[in-house]
Amino acid sequence: MSGPSAEQLSIGDLINAAEKLASQNELRLVVDLYKSWIAKNSDNGLLYAVYYNYGAALMAAHDYPGAIKAFREALRLKPDFHPASINLGRVLEDNGQGSEAIEQWLSLVKILAAVNGNTVTDKVTALNQIGRVLEGAKNEAAAENALKQSLDISPHQAEVVQHWVSLRLKQCKWPAIAECERVSRRHLFTNIDPLGLGCLSDDPMFQLANAFHHAKNVIGMPSSRRPQALPNRRDPRRLRIGYVSSDLRGHAVGFAMTDVVEQHNRENFEIFAYYCGIAHTDSTQQRIMKSVDQWVDINGLTDEQAAAKIGADGIDILVDLNGYTRDARTKVFALRPAPIAVNWFGFPGTMGTPYHHYIIADYTIIPPGDEIYYSEKVMRLPCYQPNDRKRIVAARQPVRLEMGLPENAVVYCSFNGMQKITPRVFQRWMAILGHVSNSVLWLLTGTDDANTRLRNAATEQGISPERLVFAQRAPNPEHISRYPLADVFLDSMPYGAHTTAADSLWMSVPILTLPGRSFAARVCASVVHAAGVPELVCPTPEAYVTRAIELGLDRDKLAEIKRKLTAGRDSCVLFDTSRLVGHLEETYRRMWTEFKSGELPIPDLRNLEIYHEIGLGLDLENMELLSRDEYLSLYVEKLADWNSNCPIVPDGRMWRNSDPALRYGRDHLAVA
Numbered sequence: 297m298s299g300p301s302a303e304q305l306s307i308g309d310l311i312n313a314a315e316k317l318a319s320q321n322e323l324r325l326v327v328d329l330y331k332s333w334i335a336k337n338s339d340n341g342l343l344y345a346v347y348y349n350y351g352a353a354l355m356a357a358h359d360y361p362g363a364i365k366a367f368r369e370a371l372r373l374k375p376d377f378h379p380a381s382i383n384l385g386r387v388l389e390d391n392g393q394g395s396e397a398i399e400q401w402l403s404l405v406k407i408l409a410a411v412n413g414n415t416v417t418d419k420v421t422a423l424n425q426i427g428r429v430l431e432g433a434k435n436e437a438a439a440e441n442a443l444k445q446s447l448d449i450s451p452h453q454a455e456v457v458q459h460w461v462s463l464r465l466k467q468c469k470w471p472a473i474a475e476c477e478r479v480s481r482r483h484l485f486t487n488i489d490p491l492g493l494g495c496l497s498d499d500p501m502f503q504l505a506n507a508f509h510h511a512k513n514v515i516g517m518p519s520s521r522r523p524q525a526l527p528n529r530r531d532p533r534r535l536r537i538g539y540v541s542s543d544l545r546g547h548a549v550g551f552a553m554t555d556v557v558e559q560h561n562r563e564n565f566e567i568f569a570y571y572c573g574i575a576h577t578d579s580t581q582q583r584i585m586k587s588v589d590q591w592v593d594i595n596g597l598t599d600e601q602a603a604a605k606i607g608a609d610g611i612d613i614l615v616d617l618n619g620y621t622r623d624a625r626t627k628v629f630a631l632r633p634a635p636i637a638v639n640w641f642g643f644p645g646t647m648g649t650p651y652h653h654y655i656i657a658d659y660t661i662i663p664p665g666d667e668i669y670y671s672e673k674v675m676r677l678p679c680y681q682p683n684d685r686k687r688i689v690a691a692r693q694p695v696r697l698e699m700g701l702p703e704n705a706v707v708y709c710s711f712n713g714m715q716k717i718t719p720r721v722f723q724r725w726m727a728i729l730g731h732v733s734n735s736v737l738w739l740l741t742g743t744d745d746a747n748t749r750l751r752n753a754a755t756e757q758g759i760s761p762e763r764l765v766f767a768q769r770a771p772n773p774e775h776i777s778r779y780p781l782a783d784v785f786l787d788s789m790p791y792g793a794h795t796t797a798a799d800s801l802w803m804s805v806p807i808l809t810l811p812g813r814s815f816a817a818r819v820c821a822s823v824v825h826a827a828g829v830p831e832l833v834c835p836t837p838e839a840y841v842t843r844a845i846e847l848g849l850d851r852d853k854l855a856e857i858k859r860k861l862t863a864g865r866d867s868c869v870l871f872d873t874s875r876l877v878g879h880l881e882e883t884y885r886r887m888w889t890e891f892k893s894g895e896l897p898i899p900d901l902r903n904l905e906i907y908h909e910i911g912l913g914l915d916l917e918n919m920e921l922l923s924r925d926e927y928l929s930l931y932v933e934k935l936a937d938w939n940s941n942c943p944i945v946p947d948g949r950m951w952r953n954s955d956p957a958l959r960y961g962r963d964h965l966a967v968a
Contacts, residue, residue, distance in 0.1 A: 305333065307340070307342055307345070307346065310329070310330075310333055310346070311349065313329060314326045314329055314330065314349065314353065317329065318353075318356070323353065323356050323357045324357060326353045326356075326357075327350070327353045327354060327357055327359070327362075330346060330349060330350035330353055331350065333346060334346060334347065334350060343373055344369075344370045344371075344373035344374040344377055344380070345370070345377075347366050347367070347369045347370035347373065347380075348366075348367065348370045348377065348379060348380050348383070350366045351363045351364075351366030351367040351370065351380070351383060351384075351387070352383065354366055355383070355386075355387050355390070360387050360390055360391035361391065363383075363387045364384065364387055364388060364391065367380045367381075367383055367384035367387065368384065371384065376407075378404060378408070378415070378418035378422075379418070381400060381401075381403075381404045381418075381422075382401070382404065382418065382421050382422055382425065384400055385397040385398070385400035385401040385404075385422070385425055386425065388400060389425075389429055394429055394433060397425075397429060398426055398429055398430070401422040401423075401425050401426045402422075402426065404418065404419070404422045405419055405422050405423060405426075408422070416449060416450065419449060420446050420449050420450045420453070423442050423443070423445050423446040423449075424442075424443065424446050424453075424456060426439075426442040427439045427440075427442035427443040427446065427456075427459065427460075428459075430442060431459065431463060434743065436463050436466055436467050436743055436745075436746075437467065437743070437745055439459075439463055440460060440463040440464060440467070440469075443456050443459055443460040443463070444460060444476075447460060447478065447479050448476070448478050448479075451478050451479045451483060452483075453487075454487040454513065454514055455514070457479075457483070457484055457487035457488065458487065458488060458489040458492060461473065461484060461488055461489075461492050462489075462491075462492050462715065465492060465495055465496075465714075465715035466713070466714055466715045466742065466743075466746070467714070467742065467743065467745060467746045467749065468714055468717055468742065468746050468749050468750055468753075469749070470718075470719045471719075471917070472492075472495075472496060473485065473488075473496065473917070482912050485911075485912055485916060486509075486912060488506065489510060489514075489620060490503065490506055490507045490510055490619075490620040490643070490645055490648075491620055491621060491643070492715075493506050493916075494644060494645060494790065494791045494814065494815075494816040495715050495716055495718070495790070495791045495816075496718070496790070496916065496917055497790065497814075497916040497917055497919055497920075498789070498790035498812035498813050498814050498817050498919050498920035499813070499814065499911065499914070499916055499919040499927075500645075500666070500669035500813050500814040500815070501668075501669055501907055501911065501931055502907065502908070502911030502914070502916060502919075503645055503646065503669070503814055503815075504646050504648055504669050504670065504671060504904065504907065505648070505904045505905075505907035505908035505911055506648075506908065506911070507620070507645060507646050507647055507648030507649075507671070508648035508649075508671070508901055508904040508905075508908070509648075509904075509905075509908050510620065510648070511626070511647065511648050511649045515626045515627060515630065515649075516627065516630070517630070517649075517650070532612065533564070534562075534563070534564055534565055534566050535564065535565050535566070535612045535613060535884055535885070535888055536565075536566045536568060536609065536610055536611045536612045536613075537560075537565055537566070537567055537568065537611070537612070537613050537615060537884060538568040538569075538570055538606055538609070538611035538613070538614045538615065538634060539553070539557070539567070539568070539569050539570065539588075539615050539617055540570045540572065540594075540614060540615065540616055540617060540618065540625060540628065540629075541553075541569075541570075541571065541572070541573070541617035541618055541642060542571070542572045542573030542574075542618055542621075542622065542623035542624065542625075543573055543617065543618070543621075543642065544569055544571050544573065544580075544581060544584050544617075545573055545574070545576065545577070545578055545580055545581040546578040546579070546580045546581070546772065547573075547580075548794070548795040548796075549617055549641065549642055549795075550580045550581065550584065551580060551684050551687060551772065551795065552641070552681065552682045552683055552684060552795055552798075553584070553617065553641070553682060554580055554583050554584055554587070554684050554686070555682065555683065555684040555685055555686060555873045556682045556873065556876070556877055556880070557569070557584055557587040557588055558583070558587040559873055559874055559877045560877060560881070561877075561881060562589075564881065565881060565884070566589045566590075567587070567588045567589050567590075568588060568589060568590045568591075568592065568606075568609055568611060569584060569585075569588045569590070569591050569592065570592050570594050570602070570605075570606065570625075571591065571592065571593050571594065571595070572593075572594050572595055572602075572618075572623055572624075572625045573595075573623055574623075575595070590609070592605065592609075594625065594628075599625065599627040599628050599630075599631060600631065602625060602628045602633075603628050603631035603632075603633035604633070605633075606628070606633035606634060607633040607634070611633065611634040612634060612635060612636065612888060613634060613635075613636045613637075613638060613884055613887060613888065614629065614633065614634035614636065614637050614638070615637075615638045615640055616629055616637065616638065616639050616640070616642065616643075616647070616652065617640065617641055617642040618642045618643065619639060619642045619643020619644075619645070619647060620643050620645075620647070621642055621643055624642075626647075626649075629649070629651050629652065630649070630651055632651055635891050635896070636653055636654070636887050636888070636891055636896065637651055637652045637653050637654075638652070638653065638654045638655070638656060638887070639652045639654065639655045639656070639672055640655070640656040640680075641656070641680070641681070641682065644791075644794065644815045644816035644819055645814065645815045645816060646669065646670040646671050646672060646815070647671065647672065648671045648899075648901070648904065649671065649899060650899050650901060651899070652671070652672050652899060653672060653673060653887075653896055653897050653899065654672050654673050654674075654675050654887060654897065655670050655672035655673070655674055655675070656675050656676070656677060656680060656880075656883065657674055657675075657676055657677075657680050657815070658676050658677050658678065658679055658680040658822055658826075659676055660811075660818060660821050660822035660825050661680055661815055661818045661819055661821075661822045662674050662676070662815070662818075666813075669813075669814070671899040671900050671901055671904075672897070672899055673897035675883050675886070675887070677876060677879045677880060677883065678826070678869050678875065678876065678879055679822060679823070679825075679826035679869050679870055679876065680819070680822055681794065681795070681798060681819065681822065681823055681826075681870070682873065682876055683795075683798050683802070683870060683871050683873060684873070685871055685873055687772075687776065687799075687802070688772070688773045689773055689776045689777050689803075690773040690774045690776070690777035691777075692777065693777050693778070693780060693781075694777065694778050694781065695781075696781050699738075699765070699767060699778060699781055700765050701736065701738060701765055701781060702734075702736060704734070705734050705735055705736050706732050706734055706735035706736075706783050706784075706848040707735070707736055707738055707781060707782045707783050707784075708725070708728065708729070708735060708736070708737050708738065708782070708783065708784050708785075708786050708844065708848070709737070709738040709739070709767075709779075709782035709784070709785050709786070709805075710725070710737070710738075710739055710740075710785060710786045710787070710788060710793075711739075711740045711767070711775075711779075711785070711793075711796050711799075711800075712740070712787075712788045712791075712792070712793050712796055713740065714739075714740070714742040714746055715791075716788040716791045716792070717739075717750070717788060718788070718789070718790075718917075719753075720789070720920075721788050721789055722750070722753060723757065724837060724840065724841050725737055725786060726754060726757040726758075726759050727841050728786070728841055728844045728845055728848070729754075729759050729763055730757075730758065730759060731845045731848075732844075732845055732848035732849060735763070735848055736763045736764070736765050737763060737764050737765070737786075738765045738766075738767055738781075738782055739764060739765070739766055739767065740766070740767050740769070741766040741767060741768055741769065742766075747764075747766050750764055751764050775799075776799050776802070776803060779799065779800055779803035779805050780803050780804065780805060782800075782805050783805070783847070783848070783854060784805070784806055784807070784808060784844060784847050784848065784854070785797070785800040785805050785806065785807035785808070786807075786808055786844060787807055787808060787809035787810065787820045789810050789812060789817060789920065790812045790814060790816060790817040790920055791816040791817065792809055792811075792816065792817055792818075792819060792820035792821075793807060793809070793819075793820045793823075794816075794819045794820065794823070797809070797819070797820045797823045797824070798823055798870060798871075801823065801824070801827045801829075801861055801865075801870065802865065802871065804858045804861040804862045804865070805858070805861075806829065806832055806847065806854070806857045806858065806861065807820065807823075807824060807832060808832050808834060808840060808843055808844050808847070809821050809824055809832065809833055809834065809840075810834050810836075810837060810839075810840040811833060812920050813919075813920075813924070813927065817920075821833045823870060826868060826869040826870035827861065827864065827868050827869075827870045827871075828860070828861075828864045828868045828869075828870075829857060829860060829861060831857075832857070903944060906935075906938060906944060907931075909938075910931065910934045910935070910938065913934070914930070914934075
């Protein structure tokens with residue numbers, strides 16, 4: 297370094313020099329620079345701030361013990377320097393000292409009991425950090441409380457709203473959308489994330505508008521500049537397919553996708569996997585790594601770097617296997633690193649972005665006419681859901697006694713996550729138990745508090761709490777092996793079973809489902825149809841309850857369905873991975889042909905702010921009670937009201953059959 301030595305630099309020059317080195321990824325030089333300056337400037341009045349920056353540099357260099365010491369020194373010099381207290385908690389967490397991190401943040405919260413303009417941000421940050429760590433540690437009640445305190449102080453935090461609602465869903469705290477003095481119901485629904493909304497409402501139009509709102513305000517829309525230059529590649533004989541996912545491991549998505557990547561035709565396709573999940577390699581991930589042409593871990597890359605890597609790899613079709621789920625890299629797609637972007641399998645719904653061109657489904661999940669609820673162009677497979685025919689099932693099947701199940705009872709099960717259980721679904725289940733006296737309901741366990749909450753709810757509906765049995769979580773092979781202990785799987789609504797449904801049918805356990813209107817509410821019906829047992833798809837809630845009671849009381853009929861499932865497992869569409877891959881590859885070819893001919897679809901995002909505003913005024917949690925005609929009429933009426941006050945740019949998406957002039961809304965929606 298020319299000019300003054302490091303220790304002679306002013307603080308401004310010191311910070312500028314450190315930032316320059318950091319931009320060049322010279323983290324060790326940044327650490328050495330701060331260390332040298334501190335050694336010679338122990339009497340500087342802003343030494344606490346330099347120690348703070350020094351701690352941040354040590355954190356970036358993964359020297360957690362050094363960073364802890366630096367932040368503590370900053371606090372010794374200036375005890376009310378709250379950013380150092382917040383970062384000290386974070387580095388304690390990173391160093392594996394989660395309890396100490398929470399204690400650090402709690403001490404800051406206590407100090408900031410009297411909130412004012414100078415302390416509000418620090419207190420909110422500390423509460424959010426506490427909530428995040430507690431949620432990760434499965435201490436859901438305490439995490440919910442911390443986030444509730446944060447929202448009481450600062451309600452306009454979309455991400456905090458999303459986590460808070462998610463925590464309430466997982467604990468079966470009904471209603472999950474619980475307004476308070478500082479946070480209204482409207483505000484909660486304004487900021488709810490698309491995955492949480494899918495658990496609460498069967499309203500595909502609002503789900504589309506919500507996805508658009510989420511992409512715009514949480515993910516961030518891409519700039520108006522032209523997309524980055526794409527590789528000038530000839531029409532390739534081998535299309536390059538890139539799968540982006542945080543779940544290519546021991547996860548439902550990883551389990552299902554393994555057989556797909558293994559069966560891709562390597563003469564016509566090159567398969568790239570871009571992984572953005574936790575740093576943990578398991579047997580499922582190893583299978584995928586061996587099957588793809590290239591495996592790229594993008595966890596250490598910024599969105600821009602990841603997009604540049606994908607672009608440099610010459611990917612033709614980039615497939616989003618995350619959607620709006622945990623650890624997704626949606627901003628990478630916003631940078632448009634490949635000519636074509638596809639939404640498939642990881643998220644049950646539309647993305648509502650200008651940069652996802654296609655969504656892959658089937659005719660059950662998105663029937664003809666329902667394209668209006670999706671911003672992407674709909675492409676259909678015989679069955680949307682992939683499955684692994686090589687899935688491992690534990691050799692030893694447990695007996696009912698080991699699982700706490702009565703030996704001679706009718707065992708209904710539902711191994712969906714607790715966030716999918718709604719009051720209405722639970723009421724139907726209790727009605728079924730009430731009519732089948734020698735029966736129990738076997739659920740996948742939640743927290744002790746959540747289990748107790750459900751048992752209390754059963755008692756309130758006249759069902760003995762002991763008739764709810766909770767299955768402990770287990771590795772996937774052991775979990776699948778216990779399915780045959782159940783007689784009937786009861787699906788949830790509006791967010792039903794997906795890969796869980798396929799597991800049940802693979803083990804010859806019938807699953808009763810009630811399809812709704814939205815994507816998440818129709819996947820199970822698709823899976824059941826593809827398994828060759830459409831009689832398990834119930835047209836109404838009353839039929840769902842009646843059918844469950846019939847199967848519980850008629851052991852011969854139940855045995856007949858189980859025999860049908862067993863006999864058809866090797867020939868049904870659901871488990872024919874080769875057929876699915878063949879249709880998938882044909883679909884990729886069609887997408888590429890459309891791109892090359894200049895017919896790449898433009899996502900339909902018209903009037904979605906209006907649909908979002910209309911949806912916020914509806915009874916979203918009760919939309920499933922409406923018939924199709926009632927649902928469509930409701931939106932058309934609201935659009936007409938809106939249009940009478942503020943004319944809508946027509947987009948042909950919705951109209952009344954009786955009034956063709958009412959053509960505001962989404963395309964192709966006509967009431968027959």
